[in-house]
Amino acid sequence: MSLTRSDVKKRSIPPMRKLFLTALTGLFCATTFAQTDSAAYYSDKGAQEWLKGRVLVAYKLFDSAYSYNKTDKKxxxxxxxxxxxxxxxxxARLRYLELEKLGDQSADTYNQLMTLSFNMRQFPEAVKYAQLLKGVDPSVKVAYYIGKAQYDDENYGEAIKYLNEAAKEDPSxxxxPYLVARAYADMNNNKLAIPxxxxxxxxxxxxxxWMYETALIYYAxxxxxxSLKYFELAIDNGIRQDNEFKENLAIAYLNNKQVDKGLAILEEMVQRRPADLTLLNMIAEANYDAKRYEAAIDYWDKMLELDKTNAPALYMIGMSYQKKGEKAKGQALCDKAIEMDPQLARNRQKMEMPGM
Incomplete structure (x- = not known):
C-alpha cells in the first residue's frame, strides 16, 4: 500500500513537536541555571563588599542577585x-515579608517584622509578629512591644496588661510605668496614673x-x-519654659497664693503678647482676687481698648470700683455692661447673695 502526502504529514508531526518541546525545555533549564549562577555570583560579590563595610555597594549587588532569583532565602x-x-x-519590611512567605520562621525575621511594623505604626502586625517571635524563642522579651503597640492603638486595657508583664521582664x-501612667490618664483616671x-x-x-506632665495631672x-512641686522640679532640672509652661506655672503660683510670683510671670508674658485678651483677663482676675483693684481696673481697661464691646470686662471694672468703695460709679458701669449683655445680670444676682 502506497503512502499519500496526507499520511506523510500525519506521521511527521509528532517527532517534530517532540523535538521542539525538548529544545524548549533545554532552553528553559539553561536560562534557569544561568539565572541561578548569576544570582549566586552577585550574592557572593555582595557578601564580600558587605564584609568590607561598603553597604551601598553591597546593596546594589544584592539587588542584582534578587533580580535574578527572588525565591532564594539567602x-x-x-x-x-x-x-x-x-x-x-x-x-526592607516588604523583603522580610517575602522571606516569611518563603518559609523563613526564624527569630531574626520575626524580630525585624515586629520592629518594622511597630515603627511604621502598623500595630496589629507588630503584635502578631511579637507573638510569633515569642513562639519560636520563649526567652525573648516582647511584652513591652505588645504593650506599647496596644497603647498607641488606644487599647488601654490590653496595654496595661502587657506593660505590667514588661515591668517584670525589665524592671529598669x-x-x-510611664506608659501605664499615660494609659490611666487617657482614661481620665488620674488617681491611678499618679503612682x-x-x-x-x-x-x-x-x-x-514627665515632671511637667505630673504637675498637670496633680493640677487636674x-x-x-x-502640682507646684513638680513644676519647680522641672525648672530645677532645666526644662525649656515655653509660653504654655509659663502660663501653667503662673496659675500654679496663683493657686498656691503666691500672687507676686504668678503675676510676675504673666506680666512678663503680656509684654510679648500685648493683644492677648485671655492673658490680660487672667492678670486682671488675679489682681482682683488679691484685692488689688486699681491694677485689675488697668488690665480690664486694656481689654476695652482692644474691644470696646467687651461687656464682661466693663462689668468687672464696675465691680472693682464698688470693692474700692466707689459704689455709685461702680454700679453705673455694671448697669451699662448689663445693657450691652443682659446675661451679666446673673453675675449681679450672685454678688448680691449672702456670703458673696
Whole structure:
C-alpha cells in the first residue's frame, strides 16, 4: 500500500513537536541555571563588599542577585539586611515579608517584622509578629512591644496588661510605668496614673517632660501643692519654659497664693503678647482676687481698648470700683455692661447673695 502526502504529514508531526518541546525545555533549564549562577555570583560579590563595610555597594549587588532569583532565602535575606542598614525601612519590611512567605520562621525575621511594623505604626502586625517571635524563642522579651503597640492603638486595657508583664521582664525600663501612667490618664483616671508617673521618674529622674506632665495631672486633681512641686522640679532640672509652661506655672503660683510670683510671670508674658485678651483677663482676675483693684481696673481697661464691646470686662471694672468703695460709679458701669449683655445680670444676682 502506497503512502499519500496526507499520511506523510500525519506521521511527521509528532517527532517534530517532540523535538521542539525538548529544545524548549533545554532552553528553559539553561536560562534557569544561568539565572541561578548569576544570582549566586552577585550574592557572593555582595557578601564580600558587605564584609568590607561598603553597604551601598553591597546593596546594589544584592539587588542584582534578587533580580535574578527572588525565591532564594539567602538572596532575599541579604537584600532585606542591606535595606535595613540603609534605613529604607518600608522596602526592607516588604523583603522580610517575602522571606516569611518563603518559609523563613526564624527569630531574626520575626524580630525585624515586629520592629518594622511597630515603627511604621502598623500595630496589629507588630503584635502578631511579637507573638510569633515569642513562639519560636520563649526567652525573648516582647511584652513591652505588645504593650506599647496596644497603647498607641488606644487599647488601654490590653496595654496595661502587657506593660505590667514588661515591668517584670525589665524592671529598669522607665518607659513601662510611664506608659501605664499615660494609659490611666487617657482614661481620665488620674488617681491611678499618679503612682506610675512617680515610678517612672524614680527610674528616670532627669526627665523634665514627665515632671511637667505630673504637675498637670496633680493640677487636674486640684492638688495645688504637689502640682507646684513638680513644676519647680522641672525648672530645677532645666526644662525649656515655653509660653504654655509659663502660663501653667503662673496659675500654679496663683493657686498656691503666691500672687507676686504668678503675676510676675504673666506680666512678663503680656509684654510679648500685648493683644492677648485671655492673658490680660487672667492678670486682671488675679489682681482682683488679691484685692488689688486699681491694677485689675488697668488690665480690664486694656481689654476695652482692644474691644470696646467687651461687656464682661466693663462689668468687672464696675465691680472693682464698688470693692474700692466707689459704689455709685461702680454700679453705673455694671448697669451699662448689663445693657450691652443682659446675661451679666446673673453675675449681679450672685454678688448680691449672702456670703458673696
Amino acid at each position: 538572596v532575599v535575606g541579604d537584600l532585606a539586611k542591606a535595606l535595613m542598614a540603609l534605613r529604607r525601612y518600608p522596602e 525600663n522607665a518607659q513601662v 506610675y508617673f512617680i515610678k517612672a521618674l524614680e527610674l528616670e529622674p532627669k526627665n523634665t517632660r 486633681m486640684n492638688d495645688d501643692k504637689n
